[in-house]
Amino acid sequence: MTTTESSAPTGRLTLGQGTAMYVGAVLGTGVIALPALAAEAAGPASLVAWLALVALSVPLAATFAALGARHPDAGGVSTYARLAFGERAAAVVGWCFYFAVPPGAAAAALFGGAYVEAAVGGGTAAVLGTAVALMAVVTAANTVGLHVSGRFQLGLAALLVTLLLVSVGLSLPEARWDNLTPFAPHGWAAVGSAASLLVWSFAGWEAITHLAAEFRRPGRDLPRATGSAVALVGLLYLLVAFATIAVLGTGAADTEAPLGELMARGMGGGSRWLAAAAALLLTLGAMNAYYAAGAKLGAALGRDGAFPKVLARGSVAGEVPRRSLLANSTMSFLALGIVAVAGLGTGPLVQLTAGSFVTVYAVGVAAAIRLLPRRSPGRTAALIAFGAVAVLLLMSGPYLIWPLMVTGAALAYLSLRRRATATPLPGPPERRPYDRSHR
Template sequence: MTGHRLGAWQGTALLVGAVLGPGMLVLPHLAAVSAGPASVLAWAGLLALSVPVAATFAALGTLRPGGGGVAAFVRPVFGPRAEAVVGWWFYGAVPLGTLAGALVGGRYVAASLGGGSGLANAVAGALLAGAFAANAAGLRVSGRLQLVMVLTLVGLLAVAVVVAAPSVSTTHFTPFAPYGMAGVADAAGVLLFAVVGWEAASHLSGEFADRRRGLVRATRITLAVVAVLYLGVAVVATGTGATGSPVPLTALLETGVGPVARPVTGVLALLLTFGAVNTYIAGAARLGAALAAEGALPRRFADPAGGVRRSLALLGALTGGVAAVALVSGLDVDPLMRATSACLAAVTTAGTAAAIPTLTGSRRAVAVTATVFSGVATAFCGWYLLVPLTLALAALAVLGLRVRVATT
């Protein structure tokens, strides 16, 4: 949408789409494995974290409409090296996150057909191959279709909560914290996957009819929608025992409507994950081409005609490599989501830190709070922080090599 015609509700739909993704199809189960019923504390804590983070990115977007995202805020404060590192964090997270998303879709399809991990992996491979083929052919999921998919996911989550709520039992909340607070912190590490995406607010600011208040209103509504959905799913899935299933949304719907939920969620999960995977691949391909043009990636990945085919090929090779490692080692969705969360949490922390000298007054205080909270949440990622650390070192090495070549 262009021409500054976005209203609060249209902007809300786009923001919800940026924050809410198909990871919600599996995260209640992964969090419960780490913390048991106490995983609801991790959900609540991360939602509280989202408030200052969302407010900070909304303030940045209002200050610099259409500012180009986190990289545009990081460069003037921390310099071009930091901008390159943030770009690598985004780019490097996509092979991990898209594989995780495809595996989630495969898991739901396999469950709907009564298949096992072999079928789930085959469906995931087909999803990824289809998404890369679509991008190579120049096909994209339209903005309207993506919006329909987001609204479908919102509706699916809401229906699941409503139909399963009468079956909630307190017996499923005991013992409440079988793994202690360490388990809650561990759950927070994977649940970060569900609360990253607030930086998208900075991209949308220039599209609002009311630039000063439109984005702020949309951010507030999105916070409310996301909080209700996340807490509703977390509490009801825990209270019905659905978190014990690797396909918790199917388990929730089966509790309320019976076996018909299985094929319905299988089809919807397939569509939702393909849409998300296709969109992330398209965005990452453009990002990779931009990084190569700036020298933050080897310049051979910048198409002479300004296209993204070389970047897309690199992205495909990286995704294939990650998939091969996952297949050989038996790597499941949980570590892939945690590694993705570590990268995107680092991006969020860099963005909020850049906001501190950029904003003034009370908004600066909010940015300080957001940076502290983001830093603490990022620490929950534990040794998965080695992933963004490795990517940062690689980015700096490529930049250093470019400088040495230019000076010889």
């Protein structure tokens, strides 16, 4: 299947729903947990890492918006890799994204569960019970279809943005400049460690490309949704990160629920219930966007032969990829079960997921450099983003082992399929001339 540039109505997502999907995918659980983890790694200097990742988001988001508007397809980055580099690259990047969703979903659900436990108690049972409930709700929402899921996401986004602004605004009178010194207690090299953690917080700019064909007017609405989401997400992340450091001080590194602590400072201890509600909204938003994107991707991979054909149903805009959704949801529950039995924390899950998404970014940006026309804004953004993603790859270090293992599995599957069908794998499809009407 060859994708083509299109700005004609193909799906049902509106501009507002698409923006909400972006906000949910990128803002997500990072804002409820990562400020504390980053503060533990680098102290107040973690603010530099936050600022750097916000700056990186601009060219990165612009790159994927340009690709999504030009090639709206459920395969997302996998489709771009196929157009640019061929079937093997498409399978690798598709597998890396698809198999990053289960550990990421497990970590996200546990983040939400930790906030509920902080409000109501109950220990590990409350955390795991909440995580299971979150996974079940998001699976059910996506089983109904993207139209319902998009409206669900729009409501979530409005509520969570309001809660974040209220919590930060009420806590800022407690801010102390003394909490910003010493600024780099662990040295400036620790900023890199914090940045590798924060990749989790900014993963998501690529996720909505899998839903590009679901927009009513992808050529127009996808770039607009991207711009709105970049501005909103960047502002909220910086506000929450600054408040976490300036208000909580050294205590920021000692809490698993920094947003709850901020609300408690501004509104009293009873606000932990409100913090739990905000955490649940954020978690639902992120998981909803990734379940939707992952399900669409799995169907597209089945359609293109990189996954079993049984998963292919649902790759067409407007269809619900229930088989792919069920497979990804089952693996997410399995990942949660492994974490519960082994007693692992969320840290390794975050790093493994982040390593996978950095790999997806690297291939996606490289594809953009090849696919987008010279001197276009999208290609310029891709060239800028490529250098930054290369640095993130270096900082990911040993956590690239997981995407490397997934890469090996993807190539092995393609080899077995080729032997079974006795047909050669196709090369990159011929690229069509650039249509200037979609710039």
